[in-house]
Amino acid sequence: MDEHQHEVIARWERRWLVTGIVMLVVFVVLIAYSLITQGGHIVHGGGKMSPAEAQNVPLFATPGVREVSGGEYQVGVVARAFAFNPSNIVLPVGARTRFYLTSVDVLHGYLIEGTPVNIELIPGQLAYFDYTFARLGTFHVVCDEYCGINHQNMVGTIRVLPVAEYRQQQAAGNLPGHVAAPAASGSAAAGQAAAPVDGRQVFDANCAACHQTNGQGHPGAFPPLAGHAPSLYRADRAYPVDALLYGLQGPITVAGKDYANAMPGWAHLSDAQLAAVANYMMHAWGNDAALGAGYRPYTAKDFADARGTSMSAADVHAIRAKLGLP
Numbered sequence: 001m002d003e004h005q006h007e008v009i010a011r012w013e014r015r016w017l018v019t020g021i022v023m024l025v026v027f028v029v030l031i032a033y034s035l036i037t038q039g040g041h042i043v044h045g046g047g048k049m050s051p052a053e054a055q056n057v058p059l060f061a062t063p064g065v066r067e068v069s070g071g072e073y074q075v076g077v078v079a080r081a082f083a084f085n086p087s088n089i090v091l092p093v094g095a096r097t098r099f100y101l102t103s104v105d106v107l108h109g110y111l112i113e114g115t116p117v118n119i120e121l122i123p124g125q126l127a128y129f130d131y132t133f134a135r136l137g138t139f140h141v142v143c144d145e146y147c148g149i150n151h152q153n154m155v156g157t158i159r160v161l162p163v164a165e166y167r168q169q170q171a172a173g174n175l176p177g178h179v180a181a182p183a184a185s186g187s188a189a190a191g192q193a194a195a196p197v198d199g200r201q202v203f204d205a206n207c208a209a210c211h212q213t214n215g216q217g218h219p220g221a222f223p224p225l226a227g228h229a230p231s232l233y234r235a236d237r238a239y240p241v242d243a244l245l246y247g248l249q250g251p252i253t254v255a256g257k258d259y260a261n262a263m264p265g266w267a268h269l270s271d272a273q274l275a276a277v278a279n280y281m282m283h284a285w286g287n288d289a290a291l292g293a294g295y296r297p298y299t300a301k302d303f304a305d306a307r308g309t310s311m312s313a314a315d316v317h318a319i320r321a322k323l324g325l326p
């Protein structure tokens with residue numbers, strides 16, 4: 001091969017290299033663009049949720065729609081061949097809603113037509129995502145993973161109503177798939193901003209679906225807070241603040257049991273609500289005995305100051321590991 005041939009080959013190599021890089025950039029830009037314009041969001045899958053465990057967690061033992069603090073909603077959905085439970089739900093327009101889903105038999109899908117939501121429901125896994133329905137109407141839900149002979153009948157609906165009509169239907173007891181909220185929580189929190197926040201109400205409305213009202217969680221699925229929360233405070237007072245704001249994702253061990261589910265962040269709760277629920281968790285279920293003297297109660301300012309660092313749930317897990325927590 002002479003000098004000229006080398007030169008030609010090198011030129012073509014450079015061209016292909018440039019072409020490859022340009023294509024890569026175009027793909028990244030397209031993906032970013034579609035995520036932004038289609039209200040893209042990340043679906044969190046997190047660890048284990050065996051069918052037996054799902055039966056014992058309130059969220060899935062009594063699946064359905066729960067109104068939580070501040071006019072937000074939690075939806076628990078159990079998929080099994082060949083239906084979603086609940087299959088038909090109703091939500092008010094504009095309400096931030098956190099969906100938790102699991103399959104108790106085979107692979108299913110959860111596709112909400114007309115939205116970017118399209119989730120794989122893997123048996124033994126927990127999936128969750130946040131979505132706000134910004135427009136009125138009936139959205140069809142379909143299972144889009146072939147799951148057996150009646151797969152095509154595995155459908156549901158989500159009806160999105162104006163808030164006033166939603167409240168009317170609620171008062172008339174006409175909302176399918178709704179689970180009664182824990183006593184007085186939502187209305188009390190929404191009503192008077194000046195009234196002190198009851199940490200127990202915040203906990204029962206938001207956290208108890210997984211950790212249970214008695215703080216026991218469920219072995220293998222959700223860690224207990226009873227007998228555990230004070231050790232987090234003692235490791236680092238700032239750690240529970242980060243975990244509440246930003247969630248936690250990664251394998252942990254609590255009281256000798258392994259957990260791999262992800263906890264979502266709760267930054268959408270107010271600083272006062274977060275402080276109240278943190279203090280409640282530290283004192284409830286006999287935890288106060290393990291807290292020791294000199295406990296410094298959490299304040300709304302603790303949470304206000306920790307906002308804006310925009311940590312991920314995985315970052316919180318790294319902090320947790322650094323503190324030497326198992």
Ligand code: CUA
Pocket residue numbers: 081082107108109143144145146147148151152154
């Ligand atoms: Cu379930 Cu297809």
